[in-house]
Amino acid sequence: MDSVVGSKVMQQQEQTQNEDREVILSVRGLKKHFPITAGIVIQRQVGAVKAVDGVDFDVYKGETLGLVGESGCGKSTTGRTILQLYRPTAGSVVFEGKELTTMRGNELRQMRRRMQIIFQDPFASLNPRMTVGNIVSEPLLVHNVMSKNERKEYVSHLLEKVGLNPFYINRYPHEFSGGQRQRIGIARALALNPSFIVADEPISALDVSIQAQVVNLLEDLQQELNLTYLFIAHDLSMVRHICDRVAVMYLGKVVEIGPTNLVYDNPLHPYTQALLSAVPVPDPEVEEKRRRIILTGDVPSPANPPQGCNFSTRCPVSFDLCYQEPDPPLIEAEPGHFVACHRVL
Amino acid sequence: MGVLMEVRDLVTRFYTQEGTVYAVNGVSYDLQEGETLGIVGESGSGKSVHALSIMGLIPQPPGKIESGSVMFQGRDLLKLSRDQMRLVRGAEIAMIFQDPMTSLNPVLKIGTQLTEGLKLHLGMTQSQAENRAAELLDMVGIPDARKRLDAYPHQFSGGMRQRVMIAIGLSCNPKLLIADEPTTALDVTIQAQIIELIKQLKEELGMAIIWITHDLGVVAGIADTLQVMYGGMILERGPIKAVMHNPHNAYTLGLMNSLPRLDEDGNRRLQQIEGSPPDMRIEPVGDPFAPRNPYATERCFKERPPLRQVEGSAEGHLVAAWYDLPAVLKAEAAQNG
Ligand SMILES: Nc1ncnc2c1ncn2[C@@H]1O[C@H](COP(=O)(O)OP(=O)(O)OP(=O)(O)O)[C@@H](O)[C@H]1O
Ligand SMILES: Nc1ncnc2c1ncn2[C@@H]1O[C@H](COP(=O)(O)OP(=O)(O)OP(=O)(O)O)[C@@H](O)[C@H]1O
Ligand SMILES: [Mg+2]
Ligand SMILES: [Mg+2]
Numbered sequence: 001m002d003s004v005v006g007s008k009v010m011q012q013q014e015q016t017q018n019e020d021r022e023v024i025l026s027v028r029g030l031k032k033h034f035p036i037t038a039g040i041v042i043q044r045q046v047g048a049v050k051a052v053d054g055v056d057f058d059v060y061k062g063e064t065l066g067l068v069g070e071s072g073c074g075k076s077t078t079g080r081t082i083l084q085l086y087r088p089t090a091g092s093v094v095f096e097g098k099e100l101t102t103m104r105g106n107e108l109r110q111m112r113r114r115m116q117i118i119f120q121d122p123f124a125s126l127n128p129r130m131t132v133g134n135i136v137s138e139p140l141l142v143h144n145v146m147s148k149n150e151r152k153e154y155v156s157h158l159l160e161k162v163g164l165n166p167f168y169i170n171r172y173p174h175e176f177s178g179g180q181r182q183r184i185g186i187a188r189a190l191a192l193n194p195s196f197i198v199a200d201e202p203i204s205a206l207d208v209s210i211q212a213q214v215v216n217l218l219e220d221l222q223q224e225l226n227l228t229y230l231f232i233a234h235d236l237s238m239v240r241h242i243c244d245r246v247a248v249m250y251l252g253k254v255v256e257i258g259p260t261n262l263v264y265d266n267p268l269h270p271y272t273q274a275l276l277s278a279v280p281v282p283d284p285e286v287e288e289k290r291r292r293i294i295l296t297g298d299v300p301s302p303a304n305p306p307q308g309c310n311f312s313t314r315c316p317v318s319f320d321l322c323y324q325e326p327d328p329p330l331i332e333a334e335p336g337h338f339v340a341c342h343r344v345l
Numbered sequence: 346m347g348v349l350m351e352v353r354d355l356v357t358r359f360y361t362q363e364g365t366v367y368a369v370n371g372v373s374y375d376l377q378e379g380e381t382l383g384i385v386g387e388s389g390s391g392k393s394v395h396a397l398s399i400m401g402l403i404p405q406p407p408g409k410i411e412s413g414s415v416m417f418q419g420r421d422l423l424k425l426s427r428d429q430m431r432l433v434r435g436a437e438i439a440m441i442f443q444d445p446m447t448s449l450n451p452v453l454k455i456g457t458q459l460t461e462g463l464k465l466h467l468g469m470t471q472s473q474a475e476n477r478a479a480e481l482l483d484m485v486g487i488p489d490a491r492k493r494l495d496a497y498p499h500q501f502s503g504g505m506r507q508r509v510m511i512a513i514g515l516s517c518n519p520k521l522l523i524a525d526e527p528t529t530a531l532d533v534t535i536q537a538q539i540i541e542l543i544k545q546l547k548e549e550l551g552m553a554i555i556w557i558t559h560d561l562g563v564v565a566g567i568a569d570t571l572q573v574m575y576g577g578m579i580l581e582r583g584p585i586k587a588v589m590h591n592p593h594n595a596y597t598l599g600l601m602n603s604l605p606r607l608d609e610d611g612n613r614r615l616q617q618i619e620g621s622p623p624d625m626r627i628e629p630v631g632d633p634f635a636p637r638n639p640y641a642t643e644r645c646f647k648e649r650p651p652l653r654q655v656e657g658s659a660e661g662h663l664v665a666a667w668y669d670l671p672a673v674l675k676a677e678a679a680q681n682g
Contacts, residue, residue: 208561216614279533282564290566299532
């Protein structure tokens with residue numbers, strides 16, 4: 001890997017590189033460990049699932065940052081810990097200039113209006129006993145904004161915005177298709193006029209023919225409302241399509257982050273290289289010529305990560321250092337493109 | 346190579362409290378020996394039900410195979426007794442499913458689940474079967490195979506369980522392997538391992554494969570023939586390159602255009618297919634895609650289009666459409682300048 005331009009510490013470089021862009025969210029040293037307990041009568045902690053284990057990244061206003069990686073690598077936990085739906089074990093989350101991790105009560109509630117989440121499963125995330133109107137207006141009610149009549153008018157407006165006929169305002173979720181339910185979830189997320197949305201696999205549960213509808217809607221809304229997205233996904237082709245930058249996670253850590261085209265055209269971490277090579281392309285002629293990096297073995301458990309580099313147990317290019325030294329830090333390999341790998345150092 | 350299986354006019358329905366579900370509405374095709382057939386289509390389009398019908402695994406009631414035939418090596422599988430069918434399953438046709446946990450027995454050791462079929466179908470003794478079982482686990486890339494025979498399914502990861510399912514599926518050298526979304530629940534790196542494994546085993550063993558998936562990328566890498574299903578019918582099928590590079594059905598084209606590609610940077614707006622999939626509780630009249638098809642003609646809503654050979658395309662490239670897609674697209678392009 002001799003395409004390396006230089007190596008500077010992440011924070012320093014970021015400041016010089018992106019002075020012109022406004023950082024809306026800044027995550028530093030974020031950790032979320034879930035305790036593993038044992039014992040029937042007296043529960044005692046015997047270990048911890050290190051779901052998120054030291055994550056640093058910035059999100060710029062108006063951009064979409066993709067968060068990718070295999071199942072269990074900590075994507076959803078990262079999203080939820082940023083929103084303070086889970087309280088972090090360590091680290092800092094600064095959103096619109098304010099530190100969230102120490103915020104409580106009313107102050108935190110006020111901040112939450114600015115940050116929303118859209119979930120993967122449009123079937124499980126909507127209360128089946130509430131009408132669409134009530135689902136979408138619930139956040140308004142909780143935060144006690146608008147009168148009843150204003151609310152109704154506003155909800156109709158939101159439904160229209162996400163491409164649903166306001167005529168359906170009194171219907172229940174089961175009367176809608178998957179794609180329509182995801183639109184309801186999006187309308188609810190938009191109700192309090194947020195600036196930042198965590199979209200946690202918003203299209204994974206949808207049919208291929210419906211995914212494009214929802215993605216186009218998310219893109220249109222971003223343009224119109226100047227929204228910032230953290231887009232969590234499995235589908236690396238969709239991530240390339242929708243994201244300005246992408247962060248690749250492995251076992252609770254970010255191993256590579258950078259502008260989408262740089263990461264996809266020139267992946268530097270051996271895990272990113274394997275991940276991208278594994279994604280099939282819907283073109284038989286391209287597939288005939290593809291060369292895959294087939295990883296051996298399974299992802300280690302986040303309760304018991306490897307001694308050295310997290311990826312060392314599956315890495316096709318690991319050497320002594322990777323087993324002896326602790327996890328390598330993220331360094332900047334080309335402008336804006338960071339990677340954590342001893343091979344690249 | 347000869348024809349291995351002939352599916353003709355297969356119709357399967359479910360009679361439920363909410364009404365009749367028209368799951369498979371007349372499916373016909375030939376599968377050649379050693380062919381890999383990829384089946385793609387919307388969720389609920391009858392892909393799984395069609396496969397389960399072939400395998401004699403439709404729960405009856407509420408399900409019922411209303412008509413059709415499945416000729417496999419000279420016999421109509423739909424006419425076999427339950428016991429005869431049990432012998433066909435496993436020995437001649439094997440099936441692997443999306444979630445290996447539901448098809449592996451959680452309380453039986455992996456070894457026991459592998460040796461059962463070997464003893465039943467191939468008449469092996471216990472020790473012969475154990476040796477073969479260890480070989481099979483080794484073949485699908487499970488390290489320390491002999492020791493792992495004593496493990497239980499929950500001690501394996503998702504990818505390893507799917508390998509075990511493949512080992513069980515292939516243990517009796519079937520002529521046909523039906524894989525229903527075998528990698529959908531797995532991560533892409535594990536999916537790549539499994540696909541590589543199946544390709545390699547196919548090379549060695551030469552069985553035919555029906556691979557059901559919603560991922561057009563996956564079929565592009567493994568299938569000889571692509572079959573596109575919608576509303577319980579086949580809308581297009583043929584040699585994979587012909588279908589993917591020269592689609593003649595508006596649904597096939599719509600699917601291709603709505604997909605972002607890994608090898609394409611993200612500036613294009615995705616073309617979306619409007620509307621939602623059909624309600625399978627309504628008996629289909631005409632072309633099931635017509636309500637979402639911008640090119641639908643009046644006839645599409647009234648009369649079902651038969652599968653016909655696409656003129657000028659590869660032999661066996663069949664499409665069901667009343668409209669002439671390339672002609673319509675050409676006219677559209679001319680209009681837009
Ligand atoms: N509430 C919880 N309690 C204990 N462990 C948890 C909890 N939530 C997540 N975990 C564990 O933390 C790790 C990371 O989980 P997370 O859901 O963040 O992964 P993910 O990357 O979102 O995966 P997926 O792609 O499957 O959604 C996993 O090992 C998971 O089992
Ligand atoms: N046991 C059952 N009882 C009633 N309806 C059923 C049953 N099994 C399947 N169906 C219905 O039959 C139709 C076809 O289902 P099928 O499982 O074949 O779809 P599929 O194409 O495999 O979809 P997917 O991609 O989601 O797996 C659906 O409308 C489904 O709801
Ligand atoms: Mg998740
Ligand atoms: Mg299915």
